[in-house]
Amino acid sequence: MNFLKAEQPPLFKDHAYKEIKKAIIQHEIEPGSMLNERSLSESLGISRTPLKLALQQLELEGWITSVPRKGIFIKTINKRDVDDIFQLRKANEVLVIELLIPLIDDEAIHRIEVMDKQLFANKEDPVQFVYYDSSFHLSLAELSQNLRLYQLIENLTDHFNWYRFASLKAGKSLDEIHFEHTLIIDGLKAGNVRQATDAVINHIDKAHATIIANLKE
The missing domain is CATH 1.20.120.530 (GntR ligand-binding domain-like)
Structure with a gap:
């Protein structure tokens, strides 16, 4: 996945949120796929803290789901x-x-x-x-x-x-x-x-x- 890297620290969380959601919508990340936080952090060029905040927002909106002891997954289209x-x-x-x-x-x-x-x-x-x-x-x-x-x-x-x-x-x-x-x-x-x-x-x-x-x- 070719994510753009954020340039301004205050925008890191919003940038990560927009880039990941765009990748989900465009099926660059397929429904049901598991997300790897370390890989996302490196691809987006940000630390884990703003990434976690972005993932929390995506989960609140129903794009992803966290499964205890398994990981974070893209919701499927049902x-x-x-x-x-x-x-x-x-x-x-x-x-x-x-x-x-x-x-x-x-x-x-x-x-x-x-x-x-x-x-x-x-x-x-x-x-x-x-x-x-x-x-x-x-x-x-x-x-x-x-x-x-x-x-x-x-x-x-x-x-x-x-x-x-x-x-x-x-x-x-x-x-x-x-x-x-x-x-x-x-x-x-x-x-x-x-x-x-x-x-x-x-x-x-x-x-x-x-x-x-x-x-x-």
């Missing part, structure tokens, strides 16, 4: 968690569309299309594609003008991305994802709530099905 997260995602993103349609204007459409072009331009880079995919969905939430809804979706984004990377590893086509986004945009441009929400539900259901079909528990 069907119940995937189902729960996707239920929340579907409900919230349908609400985004319902709130957004009455507010949609040419400026908003232009912004959404720019995000879509950035997504398409990065289809050869799966890592960047996933993050632009997140930005696309967060842009829709922001344009809905419901701050709490935006914050809720933003808070769930890391888990969305963890599952998205699992989906890509399972062979989910980036062209297919981009096409699904195009259908969402078509519904927004038409000002048609049913068309846009059907496209969002189809997009989410397909991602959900791909992950569940390839889930290893």
Whole structure:
């Protein structure tokens, strides 16, 4: 694993937290893997104290678990968690569309299309594609003008991305994802709530099905 090394002591704990979580989300550290504190400390270029603080935060957030006398392990992706997260995602993103349609204007459409072009331009880079995919969905939430809804979706984004990377590893086509986004945009441009929400539900259901079909528990 090629972690960046922290440069400022006050940032060591935050740096370790961000780097390890990024490696988990991107499946550079696979679900179920055991973490070696000495190896992490050396790779990150920090002492064990800030590393332990970072690991405590990751455990509080549910990314890792400490097993007495065995070690620290990355949580596995299980069907119940995937189902729960996707239920929340579907409900919230349908609400985004319902709130957004009455507010949609040419400026908003232009912004959404720019995000879509950035997504398409990065289809050869799966890592960047996933993050632009997140930005696309967060842009829709922001344009809905419901701050709490935006914050809720933003808070769930890391888990969305963890599952998205699992989906890509399972062979989910980036062209297919981009096409699904195009259908969402078509519904927004038409000002048609049913068309846009059907496209969002189809997009989410397909991602959900791909992950569940390839889930290893």
